Amino acid sequence: MTINIALAGNPNSGKTTLFNALTGSHQYVGNWPGVTVEKKEGRCKKDGEVVLTDLPGIYSLSPYTLEEVVARDFLVHDKPDAIINVVDGSNIERNLYLSTQLSELGIPLIIALNMMDLVRKNKDYIDIEKIEKELNCKVVEVSALKNENIDLLVEISKNAALENKIFPEIKSFPKDLETYIQKVEDLIPSLNEDRARRWKAVKVFENDKQVIEELKLSPEQKSKIDKLRADAEKFFDDDVEGIITDGRYDFVTRLTSSSVKKGRQGLTFSDKVDKIVTSKIFSIPIFLVVMTLVYYLAISVVGGDVTDWTNDVLFGEIIGGKLDELLTNLGTSEMVHSLVMDGVFAGVAGVLGFLPVIASLFIFIAILEDIGYMSRIAFILDRVFRKFGLSGKSFIPILVGTGCSVPGIMATRTIENDADRRMTITVASMMPCGAKTDIIAMFAAIWGGAWWFGPVWYFGGIVAVIITGLILKKTERFQGDEAPFIMELPEYHLPSAYNVFRSTWTRVKAFVFNAGTIILLASIFVWLTTNITINFKFEPFGSSETDSILAFVGKKIQWFFSPLGFGDWLAAVATILGLVAKEVVVSTFGIIAKLGDIETNTGALTDFVKDYFTTASMLAFMFFNQLTIPCFAAVGAIRQEMNDRKWTRFALGYILVFSYTMSLMIYQFARVLIDGQAPNFWTGVAGVILVIYLYLIFKPSKYKK
Template identity: 45%
Template sequence: MKNKIEIALAGNPNSGKTSTFNHLTGSMQHVGNWPGVTVERKSGQYRKNTQIELQDLPGIYSMSPYTPEEIVARDYLLSNSANAIIDIVDATNLERNLYLTTQLMETGIPVVIGLNMMDILEKQNRPLNIQKLSYGLGVPVVPMSALKKKGLNKAVKKALYIAQEHGEVQFPTYDNRLEVALAEILDVLGNTVPTRQARWFAIKLFERDEKAEATLDLSEMQKKEIEEIIQITEKVFDDDAEAIVVNERYNFVTQLSALCLGERDSISFTFSDKIDRIVTNRFLALPIFAGLMWLVYSISIQWIGGFGTDFLNEQIFGDWVPNIAEKTLENWQVAEWLKSLIIDGIIAGCGAVLGFLPQIIVLFFCLGILEDCGYMSRIAFVMDRIFRRFGLSGKSFIPMLIATGCGVPGVMASRTIENEKDRRITVMVTTFMPCSAKLPIIALIAGAFFPKDNWVAPSAYMVGIAAIILSGIALKKTKLFSSDATPFIMELPSYHLPMMKNVVRYAFEHGKEFVKRAATIIFVMNIVIWFTSSFSWQLHMVETEDSILASLGRVLAPIFAPIGWGNWKGTVATLTGLVAKETVVGTFGILFHAGELASEDGKEIWGNLTQSFTALSAYSFLLFNLLCAPCFAAIGAIHKEMHNFKWTVMAIAYQCGLAYVVSFLAYQVGLVVIEKRAINILTVLAFLLAAVILFLLVRKPAKKAELPSISSKDFEEMERV
């Protein structure tokens, strides 16, 4: 059997790299994490030749090891696994993209340039000479369009050819004075490094890259000679070594771009520029974003997704499946306890969760469209303008966008933030964003208590963003978190029609993950909930109100009475939500399905929820479960990113405390304003809390302070990550 050819796809973020990968591999791909990190990795077989394995590297701007993505790409390319690289270059941002190209070429791996978005460049009336670009770089250049699926297969064929040819690799050439220094370093290295990677190591040693030096077994004499070469060159250039290399790369790229890229025939705004003048406008950006989120949640929760959920809840899991299961079990003459487990536990619990699958799929289909067309990148830019007002940067919003899918990768994504204090704040507030696991709770409350109001579901999203912004303002004014905002730079891709294949895959992956959780964690939890809600402490089968679960819930229920739902069922559902947020709905499915409340009509089962909650207390319940501590998996991710148990406890305490305060304010003020109740001591306390919050938001910032010291063990763990 032939040995597999491994081809890496590399490029800047938003260059079209992932779209290219998805088209080339189709369904023949798998997703995982790179060893030792949580950066997503995609591998897949080339559809037209299964002997070719494609690796989708994370989008990066350079190979300097500053972020997890850059470390992953660098380590992989230096591992000698890749036989060739297809560098996806955005033709509309040639100079920015070619900076990474110079570094990829220096790895010694054969490179093919996949010049993407040529169709957009043509619309901009900017001629590009492909032959001159290829000649200047010394590598093959293939014009392509990932959106229109043109030239992709040709790029793979060219990469396969140069991988098998094993010809001499071309490198960018810089100023003669730098080239002389690099040649001298190569002489000093001798056989210390592999021939293929010799130039890359020479440049990195010239830049005084400690990570590169640590991978080599250099003698003290070699280190001394290399340092002398660097110092002499710095005097010649009158600049430091790293700046010399950066300037030379940019000079090379600038000259090459001028050689092959013509100017526009006339100065004019592109289609993307015209749209951005509206959607990123200082005054219109946020209203447009709010309107789009309202539309997305309305489509997902009430309109298209709502129809599918109603059908599953009322017909499939509320009528057909339970009836078929009951008749089958009666014919088999199974024991009553087993019949109750299957119908009242597994079907009622898992069915309650799975019933919201249509809304999950529709939501992520809509978000996938916004992501694929280029709009979500603009939101990070818009939010940077807001975040910077209270000391955070737009980098903090990226983890929050990721958290709309799942809190775990959202928390993990915070490690790309260089400022330690900003990173800790981001970890603490990221899970305020409603993730896919919280969507069933939102849909349940909206459908059961506010069936005619389409503001409830979008308000959950806005409450999450408001909690993040206000938390950031308050925390940044404390001595513990006070610091300057870090700069935020990102490439805004051109708008284009979304590729439906990518959008469908995006929605399908999230839907599959939702079903997977329902079939594993939630399935097990539903069995536990059924057992504890069906048996007494003496292990006798009893009514739900006399069960183990009821007795435990009643002990803790008074804690939640001031926020409107001091009943044991709501208390138990909230606690089980710590395992997985979907379990909140599964718990209600079991508790309100059992005993006298059982009904042949699935709709009436959810109607029974109104016997334990009012509309106001239900919304308070929603607020608390949106903002309180996330599931155990996300708590584990928070602990991993905090590197410290005390910081983890602080984060969880802050989340639960804020959730309680927000719910308390909403319920107590709602009692007076909406339900016209008389003012009491709790109302006064609510107004005092509101005054304290206002003070924390408007007070002067505290003086900056260093973070508390951490142990050497914690520091070693941070270095390892």
């Protein structure tokens, strides 16, 4: 027997933390049928009969965003056996708005009053019995972070599902409004046998098109309901949505004012911190310092001795030495030996050698997420982004994209405005993801682990996003009303070691999985094409790799990158192969540098790469690979989210042109100002491009209201 229980709640209510605590590793991640919103299901660790579905975080059952549509359709049409409504006990008034709607669905409802450890710390008092009585449902005090009462929650929810007991409907609206709702129910006899009759009657009164279509109302019914609606709007002097919203909030306010007593007066600790952290004066400088510190610790501290040890000792002496010795003892042929050491091992080790930098970056990001600071960053940058045609909602996908561009692009589903959503999809891959961080780490080693190297690419990505917003928002196709940005700011708290480990492990595992699959196959391809000549003669130990197929192809395309300063065949093919996965850029250099030779170490690799670049061309190469068309997986996500070939072609075309012109300007100006070279024809072209960009950025928008 399987009992299906849905987890519903506001964003930042601790719903996903509770889901992870209940299911552990027994989770399945897929997509909802017909849509691309991620679906998380999992069997309860303590009770295998219970299957939990983690719904997207929502504020209401009104279908404004794709995630709200998905959550609503699942609850109304799939009808789970019970609903666990996760409510943040420290923000109970805002969270109970959704609870009033869930209570109308005719499904057994259990409220998980979460973050009770924080409630007790604040010396707040919540009258559980009164809330249970008013909402006609069971309330369980839990702390998902500390695994408090979660087994009891599952037991109560399972029993409620088995009993299938529906409590009498609560009359949460004022008496006059209840009269109108009752009249709607009376006009639709088919609702009498519907468990969700209360909710559907309210939605019909709100003129919800989807519910009205599903009920197949007759013209006469629609006419009478329209008249009811008009009478109500005249009586309450408001539109129907406003009437219902006010009614719900009035009920919640009355309930919490009589059942919740705040133990602390004045500002909380989080409020005091936010007065500084989110202030107009200090918020941006603090953000710059925090992210600079994160990259400094990841690249300069961890990226120094730890990375050297990983490359030189772990992959060089220990793994590389043992593997080389094993192959020799097995008597493998020179060809097989070269394939394994110079191909597979060199490519994979070249990528994984910088794993300490990437893992430490993931750890610091996970800590910032867990303590609640990342939510503040979105709030802070909303002020900045809104001036350039974007909103804080656009930064959330960009923030997610620092781990991997694919979930970052998919996170754009929460943006209601189509123009903003398409723009955000276009720019979401411009931030340095984990794979691009591998490239950053390699070049950082060339710079001696300079502390400023990492932040340049992070903030450079943000600047690229802002420039794009300034340009595209002035065009007709990206016009539209700006979506309001509403976000719960969670209380600050000490990071959970389990949450930090889990978040880091998930990201590191995905990175290592790429190295063990895509990078491995790409490394074999690079080794083969490096050791097969243009005459299709196999020379694994040929006199020069410049006679190889890879070099031949590279020379055919290197002209395209010459104006950017890295018109060498190796840099050209590394960039093109980076479309498979950005880590392949590093693995390609590792194979050509013969990193599989156990005598070769990190210093030799960086010296090899350094010979291919000047300071100017290295900066252009880095920016191009960060801003240009992302990996195939991210391109697939762009196509999926755009759901339109023309928009997909526009996004990829814009990304390519933007990355190329930006890198062209960086190289041409840097070669003159930094490398001291004389201007040439392409320097003049870069100057013209700069003038065009300045015009597009500063020209007034004829669409601005």
